[in-house]
Amino acid sequence: MKLTGAQILIKCLEKEGVEHIFGLPGGVILPTYDVLFDSKIKLILTKHEQGATHMADGYARATGRPGVCLVTSGPAATNTVTGLATAYMDSVPLVCITGQVTTNAIGSDAFQEVDIVGITRPITKHNFLIKDVRDIARIVREAFYIATTGKPGPVLIDFPVDISRTQTNFVWPKDVFIRSYQPTVECPGVEEQLQKAAELIRGSKRPVLYVGGGAIISGAEKEIRAFVEKTGIPITTTILGLGIFPETHESSLRMLGMHGTHFANYSVQNSDVLIGVGARFDDRVTGNVAKFAPHAKIIHIDIDPASISKTVRVHVPVVSDVKHAIEKLSGLIPDKRSDMKEWLIQIAAWKKKHPMKYENEGQKIHPAYVIEKIGELTKHQAIVVTGVGQHQMWTAQWYQFNRPRTMLTSGGLGTMGYGFPAAIGAQLGRPKDTVVCIEGDGSFQMTMTELATAAYNKVPIKTFILDNGYYGMVRQWQELFYKRRYSGSVIGPTNPDFVKLVEAYGILAIKVRQKKELVPAIKKALAHKGPVVVQCLVSREANVYPMVPAGNALDQIMDMA
Amino acid sequence: MQHTVSVLVENHFGVLARVAGLFSARGFNIDSLAVGETQDPEVSRMTVIANGDDRVVEQIMKQLNKLVDVICVEDLTAKDMIARELVLIKIGVNATNRNDIMHVVNTFRAKIVDVSQESLTIEVTGSEGKIDAMLELLRPFDLKEVVRTGQIAMARRGELKAPSKCGGKTGVCKVAKKTKKKK
Numbered sequence: 154m155k156l157t158g159a160q161i162l163i164k165c166l167e168k169e170g171v172e173h174i175f176g177l178p179g180g181v182i183l184p185t186y187d188v189l190f191d192s193k194i195k196l197i198l199t200k201h202e203q204g205a206t207h208m209a210d211g212y213a214r215a216t217g218r219p220g221v222c223l224v225t226s227g228p229a230a231t232n233t234v235t236g237l238a239t240a241y242m243d244s245v246p247l248v249c250i251t252g253q254v255t256t257n258a259i260g261s262d263a264f265q266e267v268d269i270v271g272i273t274r275p276i277t278k279h280n281f282l283i284k285d286v287r288d289i290a291r292i293v294r295e296a297f298y299i300a301t302t303g304k305p306g307p308v309l310i311d312f313p314v315d316i317s318r319t320q321t322n323f324v325w326p327k328d329v330f331i332r333s334y335q336p337t338v339e340c341p342g343v344e345e346q347l348q349k350a351a352e353l354i355r356g357s358k359r360p361v362l363y364v365g366g367g368a369i370i371s372g373a374e375k376e377i378r379a380f381v382e383k384t385g386i387p388i389t390t391t392i393l394g395l396g397i398f399p400e401t402h403e404s405s406l407r408m409l410g411m412h413g414t415h416f417a418n419y420s421v422q423n424s425d426v427l428i429g430v431g432a433r434f435d436d437r438v439t440g441n442v443a444k445f446a447p448h449a450k451i452i453h454i455d456i457d458p459a460s461i462s463k464t465v466r467v468h469v470p471v472v473s474d475v476k477h478a479i480e481k482l483s484g485l486i487p488d489k490r491s492d493m494k495e496w497l498i499q500i501a502a503w504k505k506k507h508p509m510k511y512e513n514e515g516q517k518i519h520p521a522y523v524i525e526k527i528g529e530l531t532k533h534q535a536i537v538v539t540g541v542g543q544h545q546m547w548t549a550q551w552y553q554f555n556r557p558r559t560m561l562t563s564g565g566l567g568t569m570g571y572g573f574p575a576a577i578g579a580q581l582g583r584p585k586d587t588v589v590c591i592e593g594d595g596s597f598q599m600t601m602t603e604l605a606t607a608a609y610n611k612v613p614i615k616t617f618i619l620d621n622g623y624y625g626m627v628r629q630w631q632e633l634f635y636k637r638r639y640s641g642s643v644i645g646p647t648n649p650d651f652v653k654l655v656e657a658y659g660i661l662a663i664k665v666r667q668k669k670e671l672v673p674a675i676k677k678a679l680a681h682k683g684p685v686v687v688q689c690l691v692s693r694e695a696n697v698y699p700m701v702p703a704g705n706a707l708d709q710i711m712d713m714a
Numbered sequence: 715m716q717h718t719v720s721v722l723v724e725n726h727f728g729v730l731a732r733v734a735g736l737f738s739a740r741g742f743n744i745d746s747l748a749v750g751e752t753q754d755p756e757v758s759r760m761t762v763i764a765n766g767d768d769r770v771v772e773q774i775m776k777q778l779n780k781l782v783d784v785i786c787v788e789d790l791t792a793k794d795m796i797a798r799e800l801v802l803i804k805i806g807v808n809a810t811n812r813n814d815i816m817h818v819v820n821t822f823r824a825k826i827v828d829v830s831q832e833s834l835t836i837e838v839t840g841s842e843g844k845i846d847a848m849l850e851l852l853r854p855f856d857l858k859e860v861v862r863t864g865q866i867a868m869a870r871r872g873e874l875k876a877p878s879k880c881g882g883k884t885g886v887c888k889v890a891k892k893t894k895k896k897k
Contacts, residue, residue: 274732275739279782282727299782333724333785459776462769 158286159184159317162250163192165293168325171221173197173212173581175205179225180265181314182252189223197581197610202229204574204603206236210245211575214561215536216582217372219246219300226252227265231272233309235568238276240307242565243393244370246300247307248293249277255315256284270311278306286319291326298329303336304457305370336456346471347478350428350452351485353469357426357450359496360386363409363438366393366564367431367455369557371475373397377430380479385489387500389417391432392545393564396554406500407509410438411701412546415507415710418701420500421446422708429453431475434465435565436703444706454478507699509550512713517692518668520544520619524551527589527617530675535587536561536579538614540572540596543625546697548591570599576614577607587679590616594648595624604658607684615678616686618651621693629696633711651688661685716745717771718797718867720874721760721778722786725751729783733760736781742766742774746799746864757785759874761866788874790867797867801845802827803836806856815855822848833858 156164162185166174175197178186189196199205202224209220224233230251240247254263270282279299281292296308340346354360368377374397381388381404388398389406400407409417418440421427427449432438434453439445442464453460453467454475461470471478511521524547527535533553538561539545545562554560561579563571576590597618607614619625622645631639655662661681665674665688678685700711723729730749737744745763752759764774771789778787790797807815812834819826819836822844828835838848842865849860868874 270728271731274728274735284727331782334782457780459773459780461776463773466769 154322155320156323157184157188157317158283158289158312158319158321159188161286161289161321161323162293162312162317163188163194164323165290165325166194166221167192169293169297170218174221174223175199175208175212175578176223177202177205177225177229179229179252181254182223182225182312182317184314184317185223185250185252185312197577197606199574200602200605201600202232203235203570204600204606206233206247206249207239207568207571207574207600208578208581208603208606209247209249210236210240210571211538211561211578212582213240213245213247213578214243214575215558215579215586215588217370217558218582219248219297220578222247222249224249224251225265226254226269227267230267230269230311234272234276237273237307237309239563239566239568239571241276241278243366243563244305245307246305248296248300249307249309251309251311253282253311253313256313257315259313269309273309276307277309278304280309280311282311283313283316286316286321289316290324294326294329295331298331299334304367304460340472343471343473343478344481346469347481347485350454350469350471351482353426353450353452354384354386354428354482354486358492359423359425360428360493361406361420361424361426362386362388362428362430363390363421363432364388364394364397364430365391365432368394368397368475368479369431371431371456372557373431373476373479374557376476376479376483380483383483383488384486385493385497386428387420387497389413389421391435391438391564392549392560392562394432395549395560396557399555400553401555408549409707410435411440411703412550412697412699413701414509415699415712416500416503418699418707418710419503421449422706423499424449427451429455429467430479431455433460433463436464439465440701440705440707440709446707454482507712510713511695511698516668518665518671518689519695520547520621520691521551521695522668523617523619523671523689523691524548524591526672526675527591528552530672530679531587531589535559535589536583538562538572538576538579538588538590540592540599541567541569542593542596543621543629543695543697544591544593544596544619546626547619550697569596571596573597573616574600574603574606576616577603577610577612580612580614581610588614590614592616592618593625594618594620594622594651595644598648601654604655604660604686608658608660611683613681613683613685615681616684617678618686618688619691620648620651620688621691621695622648623693626697628694632694632696633702651686655686663687665689715765715767716791717764717766718790718795718865719762719764719771719775719778720788720790720867721762721784722752722874723758723760724783724785725756725758726783729758730760732781732783733762733778736777737762737764737774740773740777742770746862748864748866750866761864763865786874788869790869794870795867796870797841797865798839799842799845799865800837800839800863801849802859802861803838803849803852803857804859805834805836805852806832806858807834808832811855815852818848818851824848
């Protein structure tokens with residue numbers, strides 16, 4: 154029996170095990186939406202395509218399975234750009250299908266035509282334009298394969314409307330083979346490189362493990378934990394690595410970098426061997442690259458050869474999946490050694506001298522206090538999704554993450570507005586977990602149109618807006634580096650009445666004005682069955698500390714007076 | 715330092731844009747780029763001449779390898795290679811300088827491919843050094859048009875085939891286990 158291109162596409166998505174599709178319909182994608190109407194795949198109708206991509210992203214990060222978007226051509230396709238770039242920077246597997254004008258109209262500036270393959274080339278892992286109905290099944294299989302293997306990432310499929318109407322026989326390809334793409338190839342030299350790495354570690358007195366999001370993608374939490382507990386080597390993580398290792402563990406240095414702990418940054422700067430694992434030495438992590446870890450020999454384990462020696466020169470590169478490499482490396486290194494004792498005493502002294510702290514006095518609500526309380530009341534077990542800005546950093550610093558895939562945040566691109574839609578996606582993917590969304594008043598307003606999506610689908614996410622009336626991180630930089638000239642960062646006077654706004658969507662809204670109202674509000678929100686938004690009026694000019702100003706070495710740290 | 719990088723790519727729609735886009739997006743400069751089909755019509759070979767220190771070129775090669783349509787990348791610079799470029803030169807002539815120009819053409823074993831009252835069109839192939847030297851000698855005359863193909867190159871020994879895909883080394887290649895399925 155012959156099927157149309159649209160039927161084949163949806164059938165392929167079903168075969169790939171897709172449960173949710175995020176998107177909204179329009180002109181050239183109508184044949185596909187018509188087929189979707191009868192499919193067992195659930196459409197989550199969003200109010201904006203950017204929301205659809207972030208939802209798919211949150212879904213993917215929370216579950217480890219690829220998120221899928223289905224949108225139309227032209228403006229819908231360009232609306233996915235921010236979400237695709239966000240996913241690309243943080244290696245999140247997405248498959249985004251965009252409608253396209255008929256193949257013979259491509260290039261004619263037709264209505265709602267845009268060269269989305271050209272536009273998204275640098276922000277996708279790969280993209281396709283389907284030109285023949287017989288290619289659909291192969292391309293969909295390849296798209297999922299590429300998105301989810303190696304270093305994962307978003308893949309876009311551009312789907313012309315005439316092809317969605319053309320009929321052909323449906324043949325599901327038995328396997329995928331792309332000769333120019335072999336992501337799981339084990340490098341022949343890996344064992345040798347791991348030996349070299351082990352030798353360096355055995356000879357070191359001040360080793361530090363620095364772990365990023367790649368370890369979470371690889372599913373290496375057991376291996377990392379075993380490695381740290383066996384060797385006693387202290388571990389710090391990037392923002393995307395949070396949750397790979399319990400932050401309350403004595404070996405944890407917590408997060409490093411621009412807003413990392415003193416002790417993590419001092420440890421890295423004074424280390425003699427630094428083991429980078431599934432991380433990419435981002436500038437927010439290294440500070441001034443020229444002054445980064447000056448005494449350290451650097452080992453870098455990553456699945457992506459291009460990430461190695463990109464910004465920081467690496468002494469021992471290991472191209473491998475993190476899980477396998479750490480497991481093997483663990484076998485090559487002896488148990489806790491006595492000659493590391495001095496190092497651990499030094500680190501303990503740093504921890505004691507520079508603990509994480511904030512001003513928790515008076516009736517003002519410090520944002521860190523809100524995060525701390527949310528952490529306690531969710532027993533540090535919730536999936537936490539954030540926007541971008543000060544609230545994101547306070548969340549990273551104060552929630553205390555204990556398990557992987559519980560901190561979902563736009564680390565690489567720093568996409569304000571990521572949080573709320575991503576939280577919806579995360580909750581749909583993990584319906585039994587508590588999903589908490591932390592947003593700022595600025596960040597929230599970038600995508601709050603998806604309140605409708607949360608309400609309609611009764612997605613029980615618990616959103617907390619840390620409302621300080623500013624683009625807070627911008628204001629902080631202006632306070633510190635631009636003589637307190639708050640150009641464009643004062644948004645309090647432009648903000649809506651969040652309670653009224655949220656209630657207009659039929660969602661429970663709670664306003665917290667005083668400190669004593671906070672804990673009851675969090676409890677009420679967590680107990681509520683449906684979605685809820687809690688607006689917390691926090692102290693307006695609190696800063697995120699510690700802070701390593703851009704261009705400084707990692708140990709040149711500013712802290713609160 | 716100038717590097718000669720050979721790239722085997724799938725002969726797919728848009729692959730040139732992917733490669734060129736990669737160079738511009740990462741701020742790498744291309745001096746020349748030549749593309750054409752290989753013995754396998756499904757595979758094209760690009761010869762890219764790019765400038766940069768070893769670290770930049772290493773990063774270029776790794777990034778090229780990351781592209782899904784790229785089968786294999788090799789830096790030929792350090793190898794014993796044959797590199798050639800073809801150039802067409804249209805030059806204005808008159809009775810007084812025709813012989814001088816012919817002399818240059820003969821010295822460089824170039825060919826005259828078109829002759830008219832006012833112009834000669836010369837075809838020359840060779841290494842970049844030879845071409846540059848010849849153009850230098852012709853510059854005093856009335857150069858009307860110069861078209862260069864950009865260099866193409868191959869190693870004298872061995873074929874550009876894919877050994878292992880491993881980072882940090884030149885000749886970083888992806889393993890090809892099976893041949894591509896026929897459409």
